Amino acid sequence: MSAWLRHHFHSWRGTIARLTATPIGTALNVAVIGAALALPLGAYVLLVNLQTLAGGFSSQAQVSLFLDRSASSDDIRSIEDRLRRESGVAQMRFVPRATALHDLARSANLSGVIGALRENPLPDAIVVTLDGNNAALAEHISQTAGGFAKVTHVQTDSGWMRRLDALIRLGRTVLVLLGVLLSLALIAVTFNTIRLQILTQHDEIEVSRLIGATDAYIHRPFLYLGGMLGLLGGLIALGLVSGGLALMNTDVATLASLYGSQFRLDSLGAPDCGTFLLFSGLLGWLGSYLSVSAHLQSVD
Amino acid sequence: MAASAPIISFREVCKRYPGGYDALSGINFEVDTGELLFVTGHSGAGKSTLLKLVAAIERSSTGTVLVAGQNVSTMQRAARPFLRRNLGLVFQDHKLLYDRSVFDNVMLPLQVIGLTTKDASRRARAALDKVGLLAREKANPMSLSGGEQQRLCIARAVVNRPSILLADEPTASLDLETARSVMEIFRSFNQVGVTVLVATHDLAAISQLQPRLLALSKGRQA
Numbered sequence: 174m175s176a177w178l179r180h181h182f183h184s185w186r187g188t189i190a191r192l193t194a195t196p197i198g199t200a201l202n203v204a205v206i207g208a209a210l211a212l213p214l215g216a217y218v219l220l221v222n223l224q225t226l227a228g229g230f231s232s233q234a235q236v237s238l239f240l241d242r243s244a245s246s247d248d249i250r251s252i253e254d255r256l257r258r259e260s261g262v263a264q265m266r267f268v269p270r271a272t273a274l275h276d277l278a279r280s281a282n283l284s285g286v287i288g289a290l291r292e293n294p295l296p297d298a299i300v301v302t303l304d305g306n307n308a309a310l311a312e313h314i315s316q317t318a319g320g321f322a323k324v325t326h327v328q329t330d331s332g333w334m335r336r337l338d339a340l341i342r343l344g345r346t347v348l349v350l351l352g353v354l355l356s357l358a359l360i361a362v363t364f365n366t367i368r369l370q371i372l373t374q375h376d377e378i379e380v381s382r383l384i385g386a387t388d389a390y391i392h393r394p395f396l397y398l399g400g401m402l403g404l405l406g407g408l409i410a411l412g413l414v415s416g417g418l419a420l421m422n423t424d425v426a427t428l429a430s431l432y433g434s435q436f437r438l439d440s441l442g443a444p445d446c447g448t449f450l451l452f453s454g455l456l457g458w459l460g461s462y463l464s465v466s467a468h469l470q471s472v473d
Numbered sequence: 474m475a476a477s478a479p480i481i482s483f484r485e486v487c488k489r490y491p492g493g494y495d496a497l498s499g500i501n502f503e504v505d506t507g508e509l510l511f512v513t514g515h516s517g518a519g520k521s522t523l524l525k526l527v528a529a530i531e532r533s534s535t536g537t538v539l540v541a542g543q544n545v546s547t548m549q550r551a552a553r554p555f556l557r558r559n560l561g562l563v564f565q566d567h568k569l570l571y572d573r574s575v576f577d578n579v580m581l582p583l584q585v586i587g588l589t590t591k592d593a594s595r596r597a598r599a600a601l602d603k604v605g606l607l608a609r610e611k612a613n614p615m616s617l618s619g620g621e622q623q624r625l626c627i628a629r630a631v632v633n634r635p636s637i638l639l640a641d642e643p644t645a646s647l648d649l650e651t652a653r654s655v656m657e658i659f660r661s662f663n664q665v666g667v668t669v670l671v672a673t674h675d676l677a678a679i680s681q682l683q684p685r686l687l688a689l690s691k692g693r694q695a
Contacts, residue, residue: 177587179589376570381585382557384581384629385554385558390585
């Protein structure tokens with residue numbers, strides 16, 4: 174085993190000894206780091222679930238054309254032909270008024286009310302699906318189709334999606350800011366924890382420097398300690414978020430079933446968990462590095 | 474025992490501390506390989522500063538300090554640890570670690586250079602044997618007498634087999650008999666080829682050694 178590996182081995186052993194020597198202090202530090210990390214992690218998991226939920230709906234804008242009751246089959250064919258000539262139209266679907274009424278009765282549990290109607294109040298409709306969720310294109314198609322004969326009303330269905338997208342984008346920005354702020358908080362927590370550790374080992378550091386220890390040698394056990402604190406804090410955060418999701422999922426399941434959905438909040442997958450733990454360990458490492466470097470600069 | 478090549482060389486060395494206090498002024502001397510030199514002078518004469526300059530703990534304000542051919546005055550921070558691995562340092566206040574045993578204190582320099590546990594243990598025990606502390610290897614340094622703590626400090630300083638041994642007031646708090654026994658230890662290391670520099674104001678403790686002296690007074694060579 175090379176001298177370098179022996180240094181690492183000694184540092185690891187020392188780190189484990191330090192962590193276990195003061196279990197309550199270690200637990201409290203890890204809990205603080207875990208709580209700080211749980212907030213952005215939880216927000217991230219919710220955002221990912223929201224994106225998944227939004228992705229379940231069509232990501233293509235739709236324009237609905239409601240037709241006059243007097244529109245004949247030829248009128249309908251003519252409208253469809255004109256729409257086909259427009260660029261950006263992905264597909265069209267004619268929805269007869271009888272089908273529309275049947276769908277309405279089924280989806281909104283209104284069969285009793287609809288059954289009491291003397292006649293079908295709904296018009297025939299053509300649902301136009303566009304390429305992508307292009308608001309400008311939807312507006313253009315809407316205006317064009319509005320001028321067609323036998324088209325009484327045009328409704329664009331992309332507005333709510335744009336609002337949801339905008340909300341998700343806003344959430345992502347807030348999440349990045351929150352993540353940066355709490356990462357700084359984690360670095361500060363580790364910095365202070367390591368600073369206190371340095372104070373308790375001040376003599377050892379001083380003697381080590383005088384007998385020829387390099388900065389890297391002095392840094393190493395503290396870097397391991399900071400990295401371990403970050404990693405353990407990350408594990409706590411994952412536990413908190415998983416527990417929170419499990420609690421929320423009971424209510425989410427009830428809510429989703431009311432909309433006839435099987436939607437559930439998913440936890441992070443293994444690759445995301447691994448990345449998150451690596452990130453939290455690195456933040457702890459960074460806080461520790463800054464703390465030891467500051468100390469070594471001050472005593473030099 | 475002195476060889477021809479100087480292992481330590483001071484040329485017009487001055488050390489001024491922040492605030493304008495001149496700890497050393499115009500110091501010129503050389504120490505040959507394998508030589509035993511005592512730096513003497515009253516408190517405040519500049520003895521400790523001189524040793525700190527050799528060990529690159531302090532940096533000279535002007536002049537040149539050469540140690541084993543390296544200019545310590547301009548040495549980069551990253552190079553200092555490797556210089557110190559060739560030096561053995563003995564301090565007036567011992568600088569022992571009281572959270573570990575006598576044996577573990579001596580093991581520390583060997584861990585720093587990455588020796589295997591087996592080799593390090595063998596060398597640590599040999600160093601403790603040389604200073605007469607092998608029987609106390611498991612004891613805490615706190616339980617040792619002042620003289621024993623100083624001998625432990627010497628064992629830690631020599632365990633790396635340094636070419637230069639520096640000692641700053643190693644007998645300051647010891648009675649004359651113990652002080653002489655500590656000085657004898659330094660002489661025994663010098664006799665096997667180690668260059669030894671001892672800063673002391675205790676002339677009685679070194680009187681029987683008839684050493685070469687470098688006398689300092691108020692930061693200047695007397």
